[in-house]
Amino acid sequence: MKVSTSSTSPRVEEALSHTQGAVASAREDTVLQVSGVSIRQGDVDVLEDVSFTLAQQRFLAIIGPNGAGKSTLVKVLLGLLVPNRGHVEVLGEAPGACPQRVGYVPQLKTFDRTFPATALELVVSGMRQSWPARIRRDERELAQEALERVGATRLMARPIARLSGGELQRAYLARALVRKPDLVILDEPATGVDFLAEHDLNHLLEDYQRDSHATIVMVTHDLAAARHHASDVLVLNRQVIGFGPPEQALRRECLERAYGHVGHDHDVVIP
Amino acid sequence: MADLLSIFDYAFMQRALLGGAAIAVMTGLLGTFVVQRGLAFLGDGLAHASFGGIALGALVAYTTSATGFLTEPLAVAVPFTLVAALAIAWVRDRTSLSSDTAIGVFFAVSVALGVLFLSLIPPDRNVVDVYHLLFGSILAVGPQDLRIILATSAGVTLLVLLTWGRLAYATFDAELATADGITVRLLDYALFAIAAVTVVVSAQVVGIILMAAYLVIPAAAARLWSRSLVAMSIGAVLIGVTTTLGGLTVSYLIDVPSGAAIILLQATVFLLAALTQRR
Numbered sequence: 001m002k003v004s005t006s007s008t009s010p011r012v013e014e015a016l017s018h019t020q021g022a023v024a025s026a027r028e029d030t031v032l033q034v035s036g037v038s039i040r041q042g043d044v045d046v047l048e049d050v051s052f053t054l055a056q057q058r059f060l061a062i063i064g065p066n067g068a069g070k071s072t073l074v075k076v077l078l079g080l081l082v083p084n085r086g087h088v089e090v091l092g093e094a095p096g097a098c099p100q101r102v103g104y105v106p107q108l109k110t111f112d113r114t115f116p117a118t119a120l121e122l123v124v125s126g127m128r129q130s131w132p133a134r135i136r137r138d139e140r141e142l143a144q145e146a147l148e149r150v151g152a153t154r155l156m157a158r159p160i161a162r163l164s165g166g167e168l169q170r171a172y173l174a175r176a177l178v179r180k181p182d183l184v185i186l187d188e189p190a191t192g193v194d195f196l197a198e199h200d201l202n203h204l205l206e207d208y209q210r211d212s213h214a215t216i217v218m219v220t221h222d223l224a225a226a227r228h229h230a231s232d233v234l235v236l237n238r239q240v241i242g243f244g245p246p247e248q249a250l251r252r253e254c255l256e257r258a259y260g261h262v263g264h265d266h267d268v269v270i271p
Numbered sequence: 272m273a274d275l276l277s278i279f280d281y282a283f284m285q286r287a288l289l290g291g292a293a294i295a296v297m298t299g300l301l302g303t304f305v306v307q308r309g310l311a312f313l314g315d316g317l318a319h320a321s322f323g324g325i326a327l328g329a330l331v332a333y334t335t336s337a338t339g340f341l342t343e344p345l346a347v348a349v350p351f352t353l354v355a356a357l358a359i360a361w362v363r364d365r366t367s368l369s370s371d372t373a374i375g376v377f378f379a380v381s382v383a384l385g386v387l388f389l390s391l392i393p394p395d396r397n398v399v400d401v402y403h404l405l406f407g408s409i410l411a412v413g414p415q416d417l418r419i420i421l422a423t424s425a426g427v428t429l430l431v432l433l434t435w436g437r438l439a440y441a442t443f444d445a446e447l448a449t450a451d452g453i454t455v456r457l458l459d460y461a462l463f464a465i466a467a468v469t470v471v472v473s474a475q476v477v478g479i480i481l482m483a484a485y486l487v488i489p490a491a492a493a494r495l496w497s498r499s500l501v502a503m504s505i506g507a508v509l510i511g512v513t514t515t516l517g518g519l520t521v522s523y524l525i526d527v528p529s530g531a532a533i534i535l536l537q538a539t540v541f542l543l544a545a546l547t548q549r550r
Contacts, residue, residue, distance in 0.1 A: 106444070116498055117499060121499060130440050133435060
């Protein structure tokens, strides 16, 4: 927004300048700006008019039933899908414009277990943004640091085909964190791992967020994790059903609108 | 040993060895991605597509023989196979059909077109030997064939090495690679185009069957012994080159067809790899 100040008094100018500074600062502080995003695939509306804003250092949990468009929204944030309508900014740029500032942990179920690779190579691929043929000493040290951070140093030389779900999740997390991203996006990282591994993952994310002032966006089916670890929750079912702090977004009427019922998560639901 | 190697004093054996090794290098590098992406049928499909291209080349050569417009069928076969490869890539990209289905469609259409084109040429003017095209003869590699194979191998090897890191990343996980700014779709089309050129140039000399074997068996055997993709690539090249050397030697010593000897030796290495795979 451009404001003309040619005929205003110095005090008004000062006030305007202050307001513009505050707006600019708020924009700098904004990590995700999603405005009116709609995606249509075939004759199905996968996302309809989705809008929300997320500030720096927040932990956003995206929840919703199967087919709610959660993974589609992640693909939009990563620049893998271009919305039919709407506007998206990630870290102040178009989605996909700054991949080195974004760490991505995909759904583990999409992973090809026949690929010959070690956990070390997987982590280094996150550093280089290409697959390593030879690994330099500095790359090995950085990868080791990242694996250490997620408690998985012992996995370094292990073929990824032989890792358990929880170990693989740690290796992928190390891969995402090795580039020291400002934004970490995780798409159902707990699928196929036990509750202990999921618990560890959430704590590792919190530690990283605290140490690096990063922003976390995590798609999850675990309402308890959303309530206890997230600073914001986006309840999605093609449209935004609720968005805000857990105590607001996880209200019964919100969840009933998204899921149809609240199932057995009575201890999580805010009455 | 010296006696054994003396068989390579013959110029035709030297050309066969050099040509086979050059094919082994490019197909080993390329085969790594073909096998790891589950596209083992691609070599067969493109080799059969090249049959349609070579037949069309022969038809064009026949119809323009008075003007001498075209004498080398390969000049038509290369663009024909390239179009078939890009069409297969396009069908995979734009439809929900699997790679095998897309390859199967173009495989059948190309062979049918090949038969149709050849039927339009009077038998006494037909320059295409279908038996040779299918089974080839690595021992019949001429100096001009060798130059074409060496140039193609150098070009393909350079292209694959230049794009290796991105190709490998896209092979591991196309979505992760795209999220990291790699143009995966362009790489897919490039891989199919490189495979088309490799297959059509090599198949014309060593035959469709040996060509398909070179693209799949060394890489599949190397996969069973490898813990990393780079080891698989190097292993595929080494297996391809050594089985060429071994196959040519065996074929000379016990007087069996060289192509068959190379394939059977590759299959033996594959069996050995399957039996000794580190699990």
